[in-house]
């Protein structure tokens with residue numbers, strides 16, 4: 267493990283419009299060059315959950331990259347993305363929002379929705395920022411409908427070192443700010459064991475917490491070159507996935 271001790275990050279790392287725009291552009295550049303991070307996660311969601319139609323909430327959605335990717339696979343979904351960063355929401359409203367994707371400024375640990383509002387709840391790469399991860403998970407569960415699903419994914423500090431170093435190298439090729447952001451986020455992320463404690467504290471009894479399964483077949487959908495295959499595979503190796511079905 268590269269960092270034994272967790273070093274928490276600021277809750278809201280990006281509230282400068284130009285900084286968020288550069289983060290957005292770095293993703294667009296990567297998408298053109300090789301593969302799309304958000305599409306990879308969208309496909310992983312669809313592999314785990316048989317999503318048909320309904321209302322989706324993305325907690326700490328950033329500029330909405332994941333909602334945008336998932337919408338391309340399923341046009342029957344209505345999305346609401348919430349985030350506390352004004353700049354993220356501004357970039358999202360400008361580049362991603364449409365009739366089916368709305369953005370609201372809100373905190374994850376105080377979701378301003380009635381109980382059982384959403385069919386699916388997503389949360390990508392944000393748990394390590396939350397001031398109150400237990401309360402945030404409880405809020406997600408509260409606004410989830412019966413038979414609905416929560417899919418959360420984030421970095422894991424206990425990922426294999428080679429995978430982490432590989433992603434640091436990739437991030438540095440995009441731009442230096444991006445690399446620093448990534449290293450700080452990795453250092454702030456939870457291990458699988460730490461994340462398990464958070465879920466158990468929330469009182470949720472039935473859940474699945476694991477590393478995403480990556481097979482060549484799964485990545486074949488992308489027609490990736492060997493190098494990109496390894497990158498995509500390492501990108502997923504350094505994540506945990508939390509899957510919850512509300513019964």
Ligand SMILES: C[S@@+](CC[C@H](N)C(=O)[O-])C[C@H]1O[C@@H](n2cnc3c(N)ncnc32)[C@H](O)[C@@H]1O
Nearest residue numbers: 277326327328349350351373374390391392395
């Ligand atoms: C690394 S970004 C990930 C954004 C997005 N999910 C993605 O994958 O592109 C983390 C996001 O969490 C948001 N955030 C952190 N704490 C939050 C909270 N308590 N409530 C809502 N948003 C929060 C930040 O503003 C930031 O947009």
